[in-house]
Amino acid sequence: MLSARATVMRDLEATGAASAETVSLLEDAVAERRWWAEQWPAGEAYVGGLVAQDLQDALLQRVGRWPVCPRCDDAVHALYIHPELGGPDPVWVCEESGTVVAPLGGLTGGLTGGA
Ligand SMILES: [Zn+2]
Helix, strand or coil: CHHHHHHHHHHHHHCCCCCHHHHHHHHHHHHHHHHHHHHCHHHHHHHHHHHHHHHHHHHHHHCCECCECCCCCCCCCEEEEECCCCCCCCEEEECCCCCEEEECCCCCCCCCCEC
16 A cells, blocks of 8 residues: 555656645555555555546646546546556557556656646
């Protein structure tokens, strides 16, 4: 769980979206998935992606889309986690073009969360 938290935290920081509020939402997502991961140790490969998806949902309600696609110049749109189950080997995919942008935890700077 610590690695899931650290992985998603890296993406929050890389996109400039890390703040007291977003980190607290991340903590909530990690806490909610912790029980689940303890019941099913083989699900560890999915936890990072699931935490990222939970965080996306929480941010969408309070802050706005995260993370915003860095590839396309047109309308602002978000990335989503693929595979949808959260893993294994979760990657961020552009919801418009369907292209893989980065592995989870591998987003690079210059992205800002669009509200
Ligand atoms: Zn895009």
